[in-house]
Amino acid sequence: MVTTTPLEEELRLLAGSVPDPExxxxxxxxxxxxRSVEVLGPGRVEVELTPTYTGCPAIGTMVADIEQVLHDHGIPDVSVRTVLAPAWSTDDISAEGRRKLAEFGIAPPRPGGPAGPVALSLAIRCPHCGSTDTELLSRFSSTACKALRRCASCREPFDHFKEL
Incomplete structure (x- = not known):
């Protein structure tokens, strides 16, 4: 079991508060x-970050934003490592993150993902009206991790964060 120091917890909260660029x-x-924030020595911090998928174009911005927020907090030497294992999964999105996606008009991924437990309902719920009568318009939307759907009830289009 890895124990974290109060400083590492504080720096994790700071790095974790960075908005996703997409x-x-x-x-x-x-x-x-x-994934982690570790103090390596006085003024030296290493952050581990796992992209949502290999080749994610936003990773450079994430790295720069994490470095900036930690520099602003007085950490002169910040190293951000990209870690690919274990791979990121939509199950890693927090309950608060799922709530915010729905509130923002993006249908959150279903818990369990494609390899997880079988969902009782495979329907995608419209984030606007709550109907499960939705249709796929395109497997890809504004980013590769989202699909474009439309609600048959309210006729509004919406993004669905695909399960990975």
Whole structure:
């Protein structure tokens, strides 16, 4: 079991509060991509970050934003490492993150993902009216991790964060 120091917890909260560049309604902590923050020595911190998928174009911005927030907090030497294992999963999105996605008009991924437990309902709920009568318009939307759907009840289009 890895124990963290109060300083590491404080720095994790700071790094985790950085908004996701593609989904600014979510923080990196809520999205589940922030893996660890470790103090290596006086003024030296290493952060581990897992992208939502390999080749994510937002990773550079995430790294720069984490470095900036920690520099602003007085940490001169910040190293952000990209870690690919274990791979990120939509199960890593926090309950608060799922709530914020729905509030923002994006249908959150279903818990369990495609390899997890079988969901009782495979329906995607419209974040606008709550109807499960929705249809897929495109497997890809504004980002590769989202699909474009439309509600048959209220006729509003919406993004669905795909399960990974």
């Amino acid at each position: 989904l600014p309604v979510l923080t990196l902590q809520e999205l589940g991509v922030l």
